[in-house]
Amino acid sequence: MEQILANGVYLGSQYAMIALGLTLIFALMNVLNFAHGQMYVIGGFVTYTIYGQWGVPFVLALVMSCVTLAILGALIEKFLFAPVIKGSAREESTMLLAAGIAFFLDAVILLVFGEKQRGVPKIVDGVFNWDFRIIMPYDRILICMLAILSIVAFIGLMQYTKTGRALRALAQDRTAAQLMGVNVDRYSMIGFALGAMLAGLVGGLLVTITGVNLGMGGPTSIKAFMMVMIGGAGVISGAIWGGIILGFMEAIGLALLYQYGDITYLLIFVSLMIFLAIRPQGLMGKPWG
Template structure:
């Protein structure tokens, strides 16, 4: 039982960072970012090179991961998404563009980083035992840093001027513009922060899971599941989705050793969406 709780907590914290980034972008510019998993992958590779190859401090790797993915996100928003969203009235155009950016990053990554799986040494080696359960210090570190980052993001969105501007944009884009919010700059900032969160999640988890150039799509799918559970565009919903998925995996794998766990997760998700298509904390009106 202890191990199930530990696994659930660790998985939930890992997933929370991934879900928060994608939900932030969705709430601000109403875009389901299909390249989220690819940004996760880029962040992981940055930490691999900074910490694993050049042997610089792990924190420096995280900073580089956040900066590089933030810049990629900002550039994508400015040069790809903003023009398309300005000129197109159909939502699927930006969605297709998002798929295109995902494929672009996948191909560039395969070319730049190669096809091999990469990994880095633990920042804190060793394993602690809690009431019969096992928790590696590295996973504890990821858990703590994830919680701190989630806290910092919530504080930023709630109490800072750019954070308030992002919330205003999420609620009503036109009203925000009328109230003097620089919509273009705020959109770009939101996309950059969302991308940086994906990069940070990748940078943290490369110490636990390693990374390969093809890892992006699977991460994106998990991110989509979480925001479908919690409610797209709602920060609290993303966190809740992460906890639900993390514990569903942990409990499921413990009770059902076969492939039934994800089968049941998907069946439950479909049934849940039939009853509550907006997710647990989402609003029916969007």
């Protein structure tokens, strides 16, 4: 049981981080960013290149991943999403654009980083073993703690800074925020950059554990959407709870249901369908949007 709890905490923390960026972008711009997984993958590859290939310290590589993705996110918002949102009232326009960006980034990743699975040297050696009740490599413990710290820092940024207040105002009511003097265009770009940066951060953190490859983008986006749907689209606390719930469901399912084959995700999807039928707005979402 202890091992299941430990796995659940670890999976939950990394999933929550993946979902945070996606839900932030949705909250601010009502955009379902299908390219979120690809941004995560690029973050992983940037850290792989800078830390794994060039030998630059891991923390610096992580910062470079965040900066790269923040710039990429800002450019994507300014030159792609902002014009489409202004020019089209139909929500599917941004969905199609996001899907197109996902395919484009997949192609770019293949060209630049190749088709192989990539990994980096462990940042901490050794395994924590508590009498075989909990076995957890130290690097996972460190990444889990860093993920939790990042989530706390993100919440702090959103709660206690001027930028965070502006972003929250934008998420609550775009028109009202504009009337109160918030520069909507500027903060939309900052918000998108922040969401992409979170994807880059988690990609850079997890490349030390899971490695990274070209094909991880799509499945990562799907998992992120599941977490957002569980927690409630566009709600920061919802994304965190969605990640933690999915992490624990996965850890418990894999530990207890293994003898029945791979039915964990089948049950998760069935549960999700039933849950959404009862509460379509998710745990923390509001029915009116």
